[in-house]
Structures are given as structure tokens and as C-alpha cells.
Amino acid sequence: MMRMSTRCCLVAVAAGLVLSACDNNIFTGESDKEILPGTRISVLALERELRPDLGAIDTAIRLPRPEDAANWPQAGGLSHHAMHHMVLGENPERQWSKSIGEGSGKRNRVLAEPIIANGRAFTMDAEARVRAFDARTGQQFWSTKTAPKSDDEGSFLGGGLAFDNGRVFATGGYAQVVALDAEGGKEVWRASVEAPIRAAPTVNGGRVFVVTVENQVVALAASTGRQLWTYSAASTPTILMGGAAPAVDGGVVIAPFTNGEVVALRVDNGSLLWNETVVAVRRTEAAASLPDIAARPVIDRGRVYVVGHSGVIVAIDLRTGQRVWDAPVSGVYGPWIAGDFLYVISIDAEVVCIDVRSGRILWVTQLPRFEDEEDKDGRIVWAGPVVASDRVIVVGSNEQALSLSPYSGEVLSRMDLDAAATLPPVLAGSTMYLLDDDGDLVAYR
Secondary structure, three states: OHHHHHHHHHHHHHHHHHHHHOOEOOOOOOEOOOOOOOOOOOHHHHOOOOOOOHHHOOOOOOOOOOOOOOOEOEOOEOOOOOOOOEOOOOOOOEEEEEEOOOOOOOOOOOOOOOEEEOOEEEEEOOOOEEEEEEOOOOOEEEEEEOOOHHHOOOOOOOOEEEEEOOEEEEEOOOOEEEEEEOOOOOEEEEEEOOOOOOOOOEEEOOEEEEEOOOOEEEEEEOOOOOEEEEEEOOOOOOOOOOOOOOEEEOOEEEEEOOOOEEEEEEOOOOOEEEEEEOOOOOOOOOHHHOOOOOOOOEEEOOEEEEEOOOOOEEEEEOOOOOEEEEEOOOOOOOOEEEOOEEEEEOOOOEEEEEEOOOOOEEEEEEOOOEEEOOOOEEEOOEEEEEEEOOOEEEEEOOOEEEEEOOOOOOEEEEEEOOOOOOOOOEEEOOEEEEEOOOOEEEEEO
């Protein structure tokens, strides 16, 4: 980890030197004050804008009927991350708000989305403390710190939660997976891995699957924590904050990596079925050239959908690994599939609707990018989307939630939040649960 941190620092220093060279002569150190004649055009203006496919303008968007779910037991809802069309009241109001402990700050950030199971909401704060609340009232039942006792001053950035068979599974920056009894919070087992885990675990068929920051997939027995198998890919020195939970369905694990690679592995033994690279470096921004896949993949009806940070979203055949289509969309939040339509937020604050049958872009809605648009100050981070009761819902670091039409992309309504929100909402029992950056869990119903 020291080697990785050193490389990241070198990259940051190098970037700073390049930026400083824009204002000074790189060879003499003197300021270059001569202004050359001509019209100045920003290189960012040369970027290709996302636009709807003209051949898909007449495509009718029809969503499946909304269905409620009592539980949201892991990041992305279920292990395949395909939740389709959920249920939420027309005008949801705040029912309760409870602190989950330490919120996001300069040192640590809350990256663990809440989960809902058996009438309880489970959270993990920036100090790796897991809490259980009553999902209807917000009453706290128990609190357990999952960080090792020997690492009280360590970094707990990242991680997440999953629930299965009466247990809560927690991951974090301390390179361990912890199983807790969901009823009382008592530790059941603890298993060590070789590197920190920035993403939530995925549970399926009595196995717990995690991906470390060193691009290693680890499968553990949910009952005992015993390591069943591992798979390792090439690591990268510079990665985005957070990570993507693997998707599991039909006996296949889909694992995304920081090097832009996505692999399909057999659930039972971890053997490789196929691999694909989700990288399309077409952009001028340095940050956009990172190959990292920070968005969790989605498995639905024999296809895998993966969006990368560097500029492409792909649809892949689950069994063969053959790419079905791709579209020029980059993102860091998992796409949301609802019937035959995929919704995703791009890193340029665009909400995009894609026809999964053809890969054609049906509509694009540009969200506000800055709190001060005139001065380009206060970049807004939009999280989501989720689709519920004929609305596409996104939340933002500008303390707002927006509802858009899934059929046209039109902004239907705005709701003020109590604080900045950079984690997607979760839905269960006709209720939307939102964990904000201040560390407050808020229930809307």
C-alpha cells in the first residue's frame, strides 16, 4: 500500500507541474505574458456531446409495472443489481432522520450504502461502526465497531454491507470481512484478505464475494468465513475513491477492476469464463483517462451491463462474453435497468436513457454541473439513478433531489435535502432511504 500511495503522490505532483507550466515558460521559469492573436477555443469544447440517436427518436418507452420489495439486502438491491421498477409514493415526505455516527470528512468518507432487511436498516459510518435501526421508526437497536482493535487509528475509507440468512457482512479499508449477527450485532467471524476493500460485499448461494483494491476477487463461505477461492488481475497505481461490488447471477460472478477489465468467473471454483476491457480513452480531461470501473455491473436476462469511467458503457453476453453493443457514456455510479431501458448518470452530470435492445441513446438530460454556473464554481456530484413509480430519481451534493420522467427526461420536481448526498438512495417497503454526507439516515415515505 505504501508503494501505491507513493505513485499516487507522484501522479498528483506531475499533474501540478503540468498545470503550473501553463502560466510559465517551462524552460526559463519566466511568465509568458505575450497574448497571441486569434480566437481562443477551450479544448473541453471539442468534446463530443452526448445526443439522442436520430434513428431511435420514435422508440416508445414502456416500463414494467412498479413492484414493491420488502428488503434491499445488499448494494444494488439484489446480487444481480437489476431492480427494474420500484414503488414510492407520489409525494414522499420525511418520516424520520437518525445519525449513523461519523459522517464524511477530510480524512474519511462514508461510502457504504444502507441496506434494508427484516424490518431493519443497517448502516456503516466513516469509522467502520455498524448500526441497526428500525426501518419504520428509526429506533436504534445496536451498534458494533468492526475495525480491528489493533488498528484504531487506521484508515477505514470504503467498504460496505450485505445481509443474508440472519447475518450482516461488512467490508472496509482494514482488509477484513466481518460477519455480525443481525439480531444483536455480535461478531460471528472475521476473515482477513490481502488488501483493503473499498466496495461492498455481494452475497449469493451461501458465499460472500469481495473485490480488493489490488484487483483480487475473494470468495468466502458465508457460514464460517473460510476462503473458498481467489482470482487475481493486474493492479493499477492510481484508482478512484470507492469501488464496485461484484454482480452474481446464474452461477457466474461478474467482477469489475480498477484497470478497466471486467471478468466472468464461475461461482463454485473461480475459474475464468471470459474477460472484457471497458476502456475508451477519447476525452481530453486527465481524470477521465483513468480506466477504473467504479460503477457496479448489472446482470439481467442473460446480459451484463458495465459502465466505465474512461468513456464507454457496454452490453455483454453473460455466457459467451461477446460484446453486444457499446455507447459513449462514462460514469461512476451503477446503471439502473427497468425493462428494456437502461438509465445512467454520466460524469458530465447527464442523465441518459439507453434502449438495451440496440444500445441506442433515446434521450439525454443535462443536470446542473456547478452551484455557480457563471463562475464554474462548486462542482455538483449527482448520485443514482433509481427508478420508482414512473420517476427517475437522482440526488446531489447541492442538497437537492430531482425527479425526471423516464419517458422524456423532463425534470418533474425538485426536493430540498438536509445535507449533501453523494450515495444513491435505496428503496424498500414503499420507502426511500437516503444516507447523506453528514452521516444522517433519512427515510421518505
